[in-house]
Amino acid sequence: MAENDDGITRQFLDAVEFRGVNRRDFLKYCGATAALLGLSELYAPKIAAAIEEASKRPPVVWINFASDSGCTEALIKATYPNAADLVLDVLSLDYNETIMAAAGKQAEEILTNSRKEGGYILVVEGGIPTRKGFGMIGGKEMMDVFKEQAVPAVAILAVGSCATCGGVPAAAPNPAQIIGVSQALTKLGINKPLVNLDLCPVNVEFLTAVIVNYLLLGKLPEVDSVGRPKMFYGQPIHQNCERRSHFDGGRFVEKFGSKEESLGYCLFKMGCKGPMTYSACPKVRYNNRVSWCIGAGGPCIGCAEPGWPDKFAGFYNRLPDVKMAGYQATTEKIGAAAAIVTAAGIAVHALGSAVSGRLKGKDEGGEK
Ligand code: SF4
Secondary structure (H helix, E strand, O other), X not given: OOEOOOOOEHHHHHHHHHOOOOHHHHHHHXXXXXXXXXXXXXXXXXXXXXXXXXXXXXXXXXXXXEOOOHHHHHHHHOOOOOHHHHHHXXXXXXXXXXXXXXXXXXXXXXXXXXXHHOOOEEEEEOEEEOOOOOOEEOOEEHHHHHHHHHOOOOEEEEEHHHHHXXXXXXXXXXXXXXXXXXXHHHHHOOOOOXXXXXOOOOOHHHHHHHHHHHHHXXXXXXXXXXOOEHHXXXXXXXXXXXXXXXHHOOOEOOOOOOHHHHOOOEXXXXXXXXXXXXXXXXXXXXXXXXXXXXXXXXXXXOOOOOOOOHHHOOOOXXXXXXEXXXXXXXXXXOOOOHHHHHHHHHHHOOOHHHHHHHXXXXXXXXXX
16 A cells, blocks of 8 residues: 555545545644644654554444533544544544434444453543432443443543542532442453543543554553653642743732733632642643643632642632651741742652752743
8 A cells, every 4th residue: 555755544634634634734733632642753754654554444432421621622522633533543442422313223343342342442531320210321330330331441540530539529428439440440350451531521632642652562661659740740730830920929810800811910819729639730721732721810619639629628718737857848938938839749749859959950941
């Protein structure tokens, strides 16, 4: 089959273009994904080839459990890449009950066939109810459906906070006794490679990059102690936040609608959980990398952290005072002591080395 200079077949590029993604944008997406994965841009053609290879078989089954389908919404509304085309069509998403055309018995058949063939990446959206009668798919308890689909999978991606830890559906008092994928696997005694993509909703670029990582290298990325890819969850939001220089300078929003808010000051006093939340949100952002929560003026509510939302409720409450050896930072002392507060918050998450570099004046500072 004829290949162009990038090693991708003409037929495949025609198929991609037919889906509304031109060759240039497709290769741009591959280059951006290479950067997300920490690879050289020279890997872009290899990523394109891996996606082409994946288009020949159905590698992804996506099941919705207890959630509002916000992650599916994020997927189909993503504009860069045109994920509906790249992931749904090019990566042959085999089953997604929210957006697939099939319904009823036809949909059940697809799921049954996927189990027979096995070898797929199981994408789980939503928490899993463990109390009988509180969540059914096709007449079966969600926990049973999860078990059936997890066993033949080669790997599982838990997308969004509901899937990783239960999220909003598992918030107190959690009458359906909803749990996340990791807990469900333990409960069922199933051992599978698992990646947790916390956030509400999932960042589609994180998701497609993890899938591409698997297609390209045949393995899942390195994860942290709670199963999140280190490449996306290795630094606190606060470290890369565009309002960081205001935090360091003691310039805070104290009231919405104020002059300070219009000047883009730091949202710490409005309840921002950025110092305690690990995610690449400030770098990758959402909606064609245009914006993100803090960029749009809302304090980070900590949705990338296990235990959310209960852990950080109420969302507009300031973080509690943070203690570190020989120093106690209170919310009244922030400003002059801002850097120390930050250090304390980050020390809680045991990433002291990066912070000590910043405190010595070696690190990034804010953008504004
Ligand atoms: Fe950004 Fe929040 Fe940190 Fe302020 S406290 S710099 S708004 S992450």
